[in-house]
Amino acid sequence: MRIVFMGTPEFAVPSLRALLGSGLGDVVGVVTQPDRPVGRKRVLTPPPVKVEAEKHALPVLQLERLRRPEAVEALREWRPDLIVTAAFGQILPKAVLDLPRLGCINVHASLLPKYRGGAPIHYAVMNGDAVTGVTIMYMAEGLDTGDMISKIEVPIGDDDTTGTMFRKLSEAGAQLLLDTLPGLLAGTVTAVPQNEAEAVYAPNITREQERIDWSRSAEEIWNLTRALHPRPGAYTLWNGDVLKIWKAAKPAGAAAPAGAAPGTVLAAGERGIDVATGRGVLTVLEVQPAGKKAMAAAALARSGQLKPGTVLGS
Known part of the structure; x- marks a missing residue:
């Protein structure tokens, strides 16, 4: 199986490591965001996923916009059977969703349909939730609207912050990915549609x-x-x-x-x-x-x- 991984921040790194050590397929390429200026001195810094990918000599594409035809064509050349995303930061267009024969799945840091969007961990802590979790879902054209494949709950303690929950959820997501992939490859998973009436959004913090x-x-x-x-x-x-x-x-x-x-x-x-x-x-x-x-x-x-x-x- 040929796997393309898409992710950007530190949250996504454990999922990439899990795929690389799973023996379930070959990660043939990694897609991430461009290097960005960081800190007061605005030092151009690569995203953590790029750093991890380069440790393993993986081909890396840094794409500002995945919707551009040249970006889709570059992905097509990798001939992916499966695309796995985790905190990538862009919505995948239909042209990309249609590329892999096994579809595109996402490791999302909430119990969907609650907290769709870019800041699910922030909102779970901000709203005083006692529990959050990770959902692995098929990707669709909407914002985190795809059918759900598997979930895991993770409690939020009084001493937890968004920082501690990022670490806990990233590790839980990586393990859930490993637990979910064998059934997905065997065609035995049952995906469940999200209840739109229960959808809650978590846009980026202003x-x-x-x-x-x-x-x-x-x-x-x-x-x-x-x-x-x-x-x-x-x-x-x-x-x-x-x-x-x-x-x-x-x-x-x-x-x-x-x-x-x-x-x-x-x-x-x-x-x-x-x-x-x-x-x-x-x-x-x-x-x-x-x-x-x-x-x-x-x-x-x-x-x-x-x-x-x-x-x-x-």
């Missing part, structure tokens, strides 16, 4: 979503900080500058004092910084003032710069 709305509950803001860790980070404004909120404690249910406006610093000490929210109190544990490195909130409190009575958000 800058506005990163900004903390202190009128929301402490629980919701805590989930937001976890969802945006390790990047891009939740933020608020302090004296007109960005203050990143990297970590907060799980709210214990304490009520804010009557009359305290959301965003008001109630206390600043060795425990951290207590902030009034629309419902409850959030204890901030790790922050990053503009132009500085991340630090314990207690260190900022000790500096005396952020005093009780300060109102965050402006």
Whole structure:
């Protein structure tokens, strides 16, 4: 069996490694996104999947747009029996979907039809879900709309962030891929259509979503900080500058004092910084003032710069 793998970020690397070690077929080529500038110095950096592919001397295509005729023709020359994608970042056009005789399958980091789209892990954490998972599905022309082949559930703990869940789900997805492929090759899998009435979308996170709305509950803001860790980070404004909120404690249910406006610093000490929210109190544990490195909130409190009575958000 000739397999073409498509993926871009670190999430996809375990699935590529699983295919290479499975003995179920030959990975004849890898498709990924172009190198992108990364970091403050904007250093041109290859995607993790390209780095992994080159370790194994695999042919690599870096395609800005898969819909271009020359891209489809390049894939056709590889004569794939199966295309496997994982966090590739582009919707496959019909011309590509029709190429492999066994179809195109995707390793998607959610329990479909919940969280279709580019940020399924972020939304699962942001919404306070207790469990998420991975779905392997046949690909269709829509956004994550294809029939589902297999699933695995993965719990989300209180200490989990989007970063930890990326690692857990990438490994779970790789194992699920190995468990699913033999039945797919034998023609014994039964694909189940998605229930469109239950579809939930998870579009890419916007800058506005990163900004903390202190009128929301402490629980919701805590989930937001976890969802945006390790990047891009939740933020608020302090004296007109960005203050990143990297970590907060799980709210214990304490009520804010009557009359305290959301965003008001109630206390600043060795425990951290207590902030009034629309419902409850959030204890901030790790922050990053503009132009500085991340630090314990207690260190900022000790500096005396952020005093009780300060109102965050402006």
